[in-house]
Amino acid sequence: MLYDHPKYYEVAFSFRDISAEAAFMQTGIERHSRIPVHSLLEIGCGPAPHAEELARRGYRYIGLDLNRTMLDYAADKWRDLHPAPSLIEGDMTDFxxxxxVDFAFVMIGSLYLRSESHLRSHFDAIAKALRPGGLYFLDWCIQFFDPTAWDDKLVFQVEENGIAVRSQIRVRPVESAGNLFEEFWTVDVDDHGRRERYKMAERNMALYPREFREFIDRRKDFEFVGWWADWDLDRFIHDGTNIDRPLVIVRRTAGSTP
Ligand SMILES: C[S@@+](CC[C@H](N)C(=O)[O-])C[C@H]1O[C@@H](n2cnc3c(N)ncnc32)[C@H](O)[C@@H]1O
Incomplete structure (x- = not known):
């Protein structure tokens, strides 16, 4: 599992502009939160790449992850951060x-849900964890394009401090299982000449925009705020918008959890 090797995971995903992503969240909060935001919760936090940028902006960071190795790595990496982060072991489907907290977020498609019942229990848990008026921000979790349309192979190659990581991702539908997909990752690491290969397979439910809107509209405890393209709060998604990274914000209402 690549997730058991946080250092290599970090290199593989180091292509992101973390500061711009934190700035997007801060502007989203300023425009759309109905409550002042002091604390934030990241779902599937991994090595907590946004923790420093968010702490610099004055927020108290809380990360939730299933993987103890990731949490220990993040705790060590951010041990001198102020305000001090909290890192909690837990499952996003039920925690x-x-x-x-005043704000919750999930980055880079890390919503690992396999069924409608996971989707419901995840939102039930978020509803309990988030103050009314607070936002839940989802990065790349709604499928504005068919994941299998990536079809063959997605390949990313990144090199940092003498560590080269090449990730190859294939997505294919699970036969006769509705919107369930299998994602196969092959990650080749060259760490100063020492080579390793990691393989991972994950099953996830694809969430499409119309189904997601209907799901939120049916709940009394969340309302839809909007969706935007590519870290730009001036690029609201309409039919025909060209999108690389779809970004979605919903708000916790005062309504009770069903
Ligand atoms: C792609 S990484 C994202 C890490 C980090 N959020 C980032 O932006 O780089 C996904 C993370 O989700 C965690 N994860 C997977 N399934 C989970 C679950 N059911 N509950 C909590 N965390 C989970 C993995 O351990 C991994 O650290």
């Missing part, structure tokens, strides 16, 4: 926090 609870000791106290509520």
């Amino acid at each position: 609870s926090l000791d106290s509520q």
Whole structure:
């Protein structure tokens, strides 16, 4: 599992502009949150790449992840950060926090849900964790394009400090299982000449825009705020918008969880 090797995971995903992504969240909060935001929760936080940028902006960072190795790596990496981050072991399909947060987010498609019942229990958990008026931001979690249309292979190659990582991703539908897909990752690492290959297979439910809107509209405890393209809050998504990264914001209402 690449997730058991956080250092290589970080290199593989280091192509992102973390500062611009944190700035997007801050502007989203300023424009759309109905409550002041002091604390934020990242779902599937991994090595918590946004923790420093968000702490610099004055937010208290809380990360939730299933993988102990990732959490230990993040805790060590950000041990001197102020305000100090909290890193919690838990499953996004069913978790609870000791106290509520003002904002929640999930990055780079890390919504690992396999069924309608996972989707419901995930939003039930977010509803309990998030104060009314607070936002839930989802990066690349809604499929504005068919994942299998990537078809053959997606290949990313990144090199940092003498570590080269080549990731290859293939997505294919699970036969006779509705909107369930299998994602196969092959990751080749060259760490200063030492070579390793990691393979991962994941099954996830694709969430399409219309179904997601209907799901949110049916709930009393969330309302749809909007969706935007490519880290630009001036690029609202309409039919025909050219999108690389679809970004979605919903808001916790005062309504009760069903
Ligand atoms: C693609 S990484 C994203 C890490 C980080 N958010 C980022 O932006 O780089 C996905 C993370 O989700 C975690 N994860 C997978 N399934 C999970 C679950 N059911 N509950 C909580 N975390 C999960 C993995 O351990 C991994 O650290």
